[in-house]
Amino acid sequence: MLEPETRETLxxxxxxxxxxxxxxxxxxxxxxxxxRVARNRGLQDADAEDLTQEVLMTVARKVEDFDFSKxxxxxxxxxxxxxxxxxxxxxxxxxxxxxxxxEVLRLVNQQPERDATRSTLLLEHxxxxxxxxxxxxxxxxxxxTWDAFWLTAVEGISISEAAARLNxxxxxxxxxxxxxxxxxxxxxxxxxxTFSL
Amino acid sequence: MIAPSHYDRSVLARFLxxxxxxxxxxxxxxxxxxxxxxxxxxxxxxxxxxxxxxxxLLQQDSSAAAMPAGTGQDLPAELQQLSFLxxxxxxxxxxTFGRYxxxxxxxxxxxxxxxxxxxxxxxxxxxxxxxxx
Ligand SMILES: [Zn+2]
Numbered sequence: 001m002l003e004p005e006t007r008e009t010l011x012x013x014x015x016x017x018x019x020x021x022x023x024x025x026x027x028x029x030x031x032x033x034x035x036r037v038a039r040n041r042g043l044q045d046a047d048a049e050d051l052t053q054e055v056l057m058t059v060a061r062k063v064e065d066f067d068f069s070k071x072x073x074x075x076x077x078x079x080x081x082x083x084x085x086x087x088x089x090x091x092x093x094x095x096x097x098x099x100x101x102x103e104v105l106r107l108v109n110q111q112p113e114r115d116a117t118r119s120t121l122l123l124e125h126x127x128x129x130x131x132x133x134x135x136x137x138x139x140x141x142x143x144x145t146w147d148a149f150w151l152t153a154v155e156g157i158s159i160s161e162a163a164a165r166l167n168x169x170x171x172x173x174x175x176x177x178x179x180x181x182x183x184x185x186x187x188x189x190x191x192x193x194t195f196s197l
Numbered sequence: 198m199i200a201p202s203h204y205d206r207s208v209l210a211r212f213l214x215x216x217x218x219x220x221x222x223x224x225x226x227x228x229x230x231x232x233x234x235x236x237x238x239x240x241x242x243x244x245x246x247x248x249x250x251x252x253x254l255l256q257q258d259s260s261a262a263a264m265p266a267g268t269g270q271d272l273p274a275e276l277q278q279l280s281f282l283x284x285x286x287x288x289x290x291x292x293t294f295g296r297y298x299x300x301x302x303x304x305x306x307x308x309x310x311x312x313x314x315x316x317x318x319x320x321x322x323x324x325x326x327x328x329x330x
Contacts (some may be wrong), residue, residue: 023324024311053328060326127254130246134255141217153252171229178238179220181248182213 016068023063026078029132031056033124034086040120041090055085083121090117133187141180148173149180203227203234209241276310276327290315297325 034055038048059082066077091110138146144166151157151165152173163170204212204224212224228234242248275281282292282299291299297314314325 020313020322020324027311027324027326056326123254126246127257130251130254145217150255153248154255156252156256169229171231171235174235175225175229175238177248178235178242179213179215181242181246181251183216184251185246186214 019068019074022074022078026075026082027056029125029128030082033121033128034082036124036127037086037117037120038090040124041117043090051086051089055082055089058085083118086121087114087117129188130184133184137180137183137187141183144168145176145180148176152177153181203231203237206237206241209234209238213238213241272310281327294325294327297323299325 031052034052035048038051039045043051059078062081063078066074068074091113147166148162148168151162152159157165159170159173162168163173166173168176204227208224209228212221212228215221228238239248279291279299279302282294285291285293285298287298291301291312293299294312294314296318297316300313300315302310302312311324311326314323315321316323
């Protein structure tokens, strides 16, 4: 039996219930982003999962502080505090050098690591958005249209080979894959959110 | 200067994002056989996220580092069957979890489930996520 007191739960108390979809969307998108950044920065699977849970739970607790009556985007705020948390948690605490400037030195030493984590975060954010858009778009278009894009752009197969495989002209392959990419971008842009590319 | 026999950018832009059902056959028939229009499409599409970048991002997404997510099939039975919920006095809800009335399941992922809930103490909606142990 699971006791709420002993279970780790991620509970967001939102003073504005209309923000619930934004919160859910954020959790679904960002749990894989945080996990992948952590793996990329050298953490093992279990540690990366722990860090992801820790970050999202900390954010969930902070959600109570967000004042919806003030101007500002809830999504933008979620992104900022989450990114800051991830960067802090993935920055090793380098030892102070023992001078009076040690705090400054420590920050200077950590800067490359922070920058690397931040750019990995942005990359993984883009990847998660694109993967989500692909998942949504794929069922709505014909298989051979999708395959023209997937085989050539993702699997790196040449246009001519894809044309032979799909029994299409090379021109049809080139046009189909352009249309798929254009529609992927459209899905991401129409997402009505600031979680954009 | 694009010769009048080809399509201009605004037509091609609409063609790129038209759904398959609304995709004009005459334009498709022309551009699939016209090198010049294909080059124009490829130039337009690489504005912003390029074909190459998109391919690289999606390629790595299907790699082993991807988070197990989506179906929730790997979740423990108690999470899949919601057997950890307590019966509620309110027959219209799925049950309670702590003080929260659980209204419905919003999603199952590799890490746990997200549920829409009502918090009677604060008298407002909330999202409750229970993570797999
Ligand atoms: Zn043409």
